[in-house]
Amino acid sequence: MARYAMVIDLDRCTGCRACMQACKVENNTPMANFWMYVFRFEEGEYPNTHVWFMPRPCMHCDNAPCAKVCPVGARYKRVDGLVATDWDRCIGCRYCEVACPYGVNYFNWKKPSKNYYLDWQDEDVVQVTGGAVPPYRNPDLDAPYGEEHRRTAGGGRLKGVIEKCTFCVHRVERGLKPACVENCPLFALHFGDLDDPNSTVAQLLRRKPSFRLLEELGTEPRVYYIGGHPPSTESRQIEEVKARV
Amino acid sequence: MATRVEQLPYGIGRFSTRLYLLLAVLLVLVGWGIFAYSREFVEGLAMTGLRNIGTMGGATWGLYVSFVIYFVGVSFAGITMAALIRLFRLDHLRPLSRMAEALTVIALVLAAFTILLDLGQPLRGVINLFRYARPQSPFFGTFTLVISGYLFASLIYLYLDGRRDAALLARQPGPLRGFYRLWAAGYRDTPAERTRHERVSFWLAIAIVPLLVTAHSTLGFVFGIQSGRPGWFSTLQAPGFVVMAGVSGIGLLLVIAAVMRVVLAEREQLHEGIFRWLGTLLLLLILAYLYFMVVEVLTTTYAGHHHEVRISLSLLTGQFAWLFWGAVAALVLAVIVLLLPYLPPGLRARVPATRPRWALVFGAAALVPASLVALQGLNLLTVLSAGARSLLAWLAVALALLCFLLLLPHLSRNVVAAAATAGILVNVAAIGKRLLIVVPSQTHGTLLPYGDGTYTPTWVEVSIVIGLFALGTLLYTLFFKVFPIMEVHAAEEGAQ
Amino acid sequence: MRATLAILMVIVGFALQAVSYFFLAAPWGIPSSPVYSNPRVPFAPALFILGVMLVFLAAVVYELLPDRQAQ
Ligand code: SF4
Ligand code: SF4
Numbered sequence: 167m168a169r170y171a172m173v174i175d176l177d178r179c180t181g182c183r184a185c186m187q188a189c190k191v192e193n194n195t196p197m198a199n200f201w202m203y204v205f206r207f208e209e210g211e212y213p214n215t216h217v218w219f220m221p222r223p224c225m226h227c228d229n230a231p232c233a234k235v236c237p238v239g240a241r242y243k244r245v246d247g248l249v250a251t252d253w254d255r256c257i258g259c260r261y262c263e264v265a266c267p268y269g270v271n272y273f274n275w276k277k278p279s280k281n282y283y284l285d286w287q288d289e290d291v292v293q294v295t296g297g298a299v300p301p302y303r304n305p306d307l308d309a310p311y312g313e314e315h316r317r318t319a320g321g322g323r324l325k326g327v328i329e330k331c332t333f334c335v336h337r338v339e340r341g342l343k344p345a346c347v348e349n350c351p352l353f354a355l356h357f358g359d360l361d362d363p364n365s366t367v368a369q370l371l372r373r374k375p376s377f378r379l380l381e382e383l384g385t386e387p388r389v390y391y392i393g394g395h396p397p398s399t400e401s402r403q404i405e406e407v408k409a410r411v
Numbered sequence: 412m413a414t415r416v417e418q419l420p421y422g423i424g425r426f427s428t429r430l431y432l433l434l435a436v437l438l439v440l441v442g443w444g445i446f447a448y449s450r451e452f453v454e455g456l457a458m459t460g461l462r463n464i465g466t467m468g469g470a471t472w473g474l475y476v477s478f479v480i481y482f483v484g485v486s487f488a489g490i491t492m493a494a495l496i497r498l499f500r501l502d503h504l505r506p507l508s509r510m511a512e513a514l515t516v517i518a519l520v521l522a523a524f525t526i527l528l529d530l531g532q533p534l535r536g537v538i539n540l541f542r543y544a545r546p547q548s549p550f551f552g553t554f555t556l557v558i559s560g561y562l563f564a565s566l567i568y569l570y571l572d573g574r575r576d577a578a579l580l581a582r583q584p585g586p587l588r589g590f591y592r593l594w595a596a597g598y599r600d601t602p603a604e605r606t607r608h609e610r611v612s613f614w615l616a617i618a619i620v621p622l623l624v625t626a627h628s629t630l631g632f633v634f635g636i637q638s639g640r641p642g643w644f645s646t647l648q649a650p651g652f653v654v655m656a657g658v659s660g661i662g663l664l665l666v667i668a669a670v671m672r673v674v675l676a677e678r679e680q681l682h683e684g685i686f687r688w689l690g691t692l693l694l695l696l697i698l699a700y701l702y703f704m705v706v707e708v709l710t711t712t713y714a715g716h717h718h719e720v721r722i723s724l725s726l727l728t729g730q731f732a733w734l735f736w737g738a739v740a741a742l743v744l745a746v747i748v749l750l751l752p753y754l755p756p757g758l759r760a761r762v763p764a765t766r767p768r769w770a771l772v773f774g775a776a777a778l779v780p781a782s783l784v785a786l787q788g789l790n791l792l793t794v795l796s797a798g799a800r801s802l803l804a805w806l807a808v809a810l811a812l813l814c815f816l817l818l819l820p821h822l823s824r825n826v827v828a829a830a831a832t833a834g835i836l837v838n839v840a841a842i843g844k845r846l847l848i849v850v851p852s853q854t855h856g857t858l859l860p861y862g863d864g865t866y867t868p869t870w871v872e873v874s875i876v877i878g879l880f881a882l883g884t885l886l887y888t889l890f891f892k893v894f895p896i897m898e899v900h901a902a903e904e905g906a907q
Numbered sequence: 908m909r910a911t912l913a914i915l916m917v918i919v920g921f922a923l924q925a926v927s928y929f930f931l932a933a934p935w936g937i938p939s940s941p942v943y944s945n946p947r948v949p950f951a952p953a954l955f956i957l958g959v960m961l962v963f964l965a966a967v968v969y970e971l972l973p974d975r976q977a978q
Contacts, residue, residue: 238543244940245941259536260531264464265637273463273531312941326455409466567963567966571967571970615963615966618963
């Protein structure tokens with residue numbers, strides 16, 4: 167079985183947020199939900215300041231606190247390391263969200279259809295699309311995935327369930343890379359199988375020193391950062407995203 | 412004579428106009444709560460003030476979860492009192508035991524409702540919890556032990572304990588006779604049955620105590636074992652929970668007992684000794700809790716990680732300071748009130764007599780600016796400037812303090828009123844402290860630098876919570892209109 | 908007879924709790940596969956609750972069981 171992981175090169179990231187955009191398009195996430203989010207940090211005192219950027223997907227922890235606390239097993243760990251959310255089972259208690267130290271979970275506060283950027287039922291939209299499924303609605307998301315055949319790719323979400331980054335399980339199972347990785351213009355994001363010594367991620371981790379976020383908590387994240395350093399109390403966000411629904 | 416015989420004890424079945432009025436008001440409040448919930452059910456939790464932790468800068472657990480803890484806390488104290496009265500043969504407190512049992516049952520029903528209100532998919536929740544619940548999740552204990560097991564156990568306790576009274580009441584004709592017969596289930600009050608009941612209730616009390624500890628610990632674990640949330644990951648969480656549960660539950664029991672004493676005019680049964688005894692217990696528990704609190708605040712501010720310090724500071728001087736210090740003030744005032752009975756008699760004689768009426772006028776006056784400020788806090792009325800708002804808030808505080816000071820001389824002469832006042836104060840403090848456990852660790856406790864968040868409950872949450880309290884009061888009132896609130900006394904038995 | 912039945916119910920209740928908690932519900936351990944998210948027997952949590960209820964129902968049975976000698 168594969169052991170998937172992501173490697174993020176902080177020296178390469180320019181904070182363009184193309185990955186955030188790619189994720190939104192690929193996974194049709196509702197407004198104000200950022201499965202992938204890029205921090206823009208500033209450090210130091212004028213004139214010795216330094217700006218840097220840190221993408222933050224779900225860490226797909228090996229010792230995932232969110233999967234431990236889920237009362238009904240809607241959040242679970244797959245054998246290949248992906249942490250999946252079963253939209254058909256989640257009862258919306260949001261315990262995974264308070265247990266996750268990384269703040270990557272997003273709850274569906276409203277009906278998703280009321281919360282998309284484009285209202286598919288809107289008259290103008292219907293006129294343009296002729297009632298056909300618009301191209302920006304990804305049909306792959308609705309299928310069940312994995313040996314366990316559970317709907318974990320983002321389709322079928324409804325109000326009152328939780329969601330988060332899936333590592334694009336619908337792409338990974340087809341042998342593709344996650345949308346954010348494919349769309350990064352600077353090749354700052356890498357994805358692959360740690361068990362395969364020739365994969366980019368394995369090679370990068372062999373060659374360069376790496377760290378993981380909040381390693382001291384023992385969550386064993388599957389997202390590795392190379393170059394740069396972890397954020398500290400000195401890191402101030404340049405602009406905080408406080409998008410609310 | 413005939414009517415005298417047919418009258419059931421403790422005002423059962425007697426509905427006065429005032430009672431109807433009370434019931435109507437409660438029904439309206441419950442209806443309003445149901446309406447508010449229908450909004451939430453249709454539109455989703457977007458109707459509440461809850462939002463995601465992280466980029467959305469909110470708290471994902473808020474008022475509802477705080478009230479789950481509060482209700483469960485109240486229920487623990489209720490059944491504990493009943494069990495303690497049985498185990499340690501505290502016979503002078505005996506009249507309280509049925510009140511405590513009913514309090515437990517109703518508080519647990521409310522807690523179950525509140526959990527369902529908080530779920531994004533409540534209907535799914537009801538099925539999936541029975542179907543999939545995982546022992547590894549701390550919710551397993553909350554759901555199986557606290558809500559199901561505890562509720563069931565206390566219902567059985569209430570049922571078995573009421574059989575004798577039901578049998579006595581079934582002897583008289585009345586519309587509810589069939590109900591009493593059913594409840595009594597063949598109980599004839601023979602000595603053999605009495606000893607058997609004694610034995611069973613003793614063992615039940617013994618069995619409930621370990622259930623109490625396990626169940627309560629699992630509730631503490633919901634917060635205490637989350638290493639990713641500063642402010643929650645603490646060993647003091649569980650003992651703090653237990654003590655605060657005792658404080659709020661005994662406080663509420665005191666309030667209920669005081670109300671019953673006045674309404675039912677049962678001054679001999681609910682004598683002052685009960686209030687003095689329970690008041691002292693409450694006093695000790697508050698002191699223990701204050702000690703825990705000081706220790707916790709000291710450790711987290713002095714030696715804590717900077718994330719812990721951030722939360723402590725938000726409590727002590729920041730966004731939540733008003734709530735924190737308000738809760739502390741309520742606890743301290745409760746201590747003062749509870750100490751009043753220990754005034755030396757000479758000193759008490761010299762306390763000038765004031766009429767409580769004026770205090771009540773000031774108290775009511777304090778409510779006006781307070782509710783104005785609250786409305787603005789809920790974003791329902793935003794015409795006031797920040798300056799006017801803080802002015803109003805201080806005005807409310809000043810009026811409330813005046814009311815309290817005017818009330819003191821009265822309270823120093825009246826143990827019952829003092830105990831009830833302390834009960835109200837500690838419950839206000841308990842609700843405040845529950846909120847302070849739940850919210851700041853989410854808004855100010857993110858380990859990645861997301862920045863501070865905010866959480867303000869909306870009218871939906873507030874209306875639902877008020878509706879829940881109304882529902883609880885309604886159930887309590889109705890229960891004691893069909894069943895005796897205290898054990899039917901041997902003397903009354905003879906008279907009838 | 909009365910006591911035996913009650914004690915039996917308590918024992919069965921506790922046994923049911925233990926069995927459903929440790930063997931029928933989802934396994935303990937660090938979740939590393941979907942196995943940890945599913946109960947091994949469907950509705951195992953309901954069985955656990957049934958166990959809790961049995962234990963306390965024993966009290967009712969003990970009190971309510973009609974006395975044969977008395978009749
Ligand atoms: S980052 Fe959070 S949501 Fe993702 S696996 Fe880890 S604990 Fe779960
Ligand atoms: S919100 Fe859903 S996925 Fe998260 S812990 Fe609750 S049931 Fe599990």
